[in-house]
């Protein structure tokens with residue numbers, strides 16, 4: 001069993017992930033819980049590695065997609081680097097056994113304390129997103145007697161044709177430095193004593209299903225690198241970001257090798273090392289959210305399956321109107337009925353799926369598929385709901401990698417009045 005699609009499968013009429021029945025996981029750990037397949041994580045990483053075989057290339061897993069320590073540990077053991085966007089993510093990477101020297105620090109709002117921590121740890125590169133950040137980083141590095149390795153994150157103004165909330169490389173987005181300002185800012189960076197120019201970074205958006213936008217961005221980045229070289233600024237790496245999409249429903253994302261082909265073709269004969277920051281494509285289809293139906297509610301216009309997971313556990317449907325396939329764990333031989341699958345949270349936006357044909361009864365388990373990326377990491381405690389447990393399956397073993405929160409923990413940091 002190697003691919004993500006195969007890691008979740010039916011055996012004897014009941015849904016399994018690798019060699020473990022989801023019914024057993026629900027019995028042992030309760031619901032709702034996130035369940036991940038180690039084989040699927042490993043196989044997704046291998047597709048990236050293989051697509052980059054023979055190249056001087058590195059993979060920096062984008063931690064924000066799924067930052068559980070055990071998941072980071074899996075990728076660290078596979079030799080992955082990391083892309084972080086906060087001091088918190090840096091701390092996670094270090095605790096999980098990741099190497100700072102293979103970690104890049106992205107994000108538009110790095111604080112002084114975060115810069116300091118990343119300099120102390122020795123991160124590979126700061127992907128700087130503004131002139132003001134460049135000044136700040138120069139002075140923080142100077143105060144610590146260090147030189148900060150930098151790339152400028154440029155904004156190639158390429159339309160990734162994805163959801164507007166996850167498109168990041170357009171001129172109107174808050175990310176990166178406008179292409180036409182980049183040359184002057186590199187020249188300025190060269191004059192700053194405590195910075196060391198290493199590369200260029202760009203990341204144009206997420207859930208990309210077509211290689212054309214990243215190929216176009218690559219062409220622009222290469223043009224910029226050549227202009228910088230003409231000015232005497234030699235770069236050691238080009239970071240082309242993340243963004244490769246996955247299949248949630250009927251999307252047909254290219255395989256990694258196909259996605260990278262038009263990028264790699266342009267890199268023939270160049271000396272810069274290349275770097276990618278995949279998030280979703282490494283973890284998205286390696287995880288699911290397991291939930292139990294509390295009630296079936298049949299109405300005049302709609303039927304509802306009220307489940308014990310909610311928008312606080314998986315916010316993508318509420319936030320982006322995202323589609324996740326929903327599978328009964330043990331389908332029943334009864335007629336299907338059309339349900340909105342909804343949670344207990346007091347918001348009309350609290351749904352996990354609309355109009356799903358399901359043959360189910362109250363008490364049945366449902367698997368919300370493709371939930372490994374931007375699931376647990378975007379969860380909250382809204383409605384004072386303890387966050388779900390997380391389980392990592394490896395062959396026939398299921399290990400709890402995060403226990404369910406208790407209600408007491410949710411208000412442990414608060415006080416009543418004296």
Ligand SMILES: *Cc1c(COP(=O)(O)O)cnc(C)c1O
Nearest residue numbers: 062106206242243277278279280
């Ligand atoms: C979110 C993000 C990524 C990962 O994006 P995916 O679409 O999950 O691959 C990579 N780089 C940066 C800078 C990001 O913000």
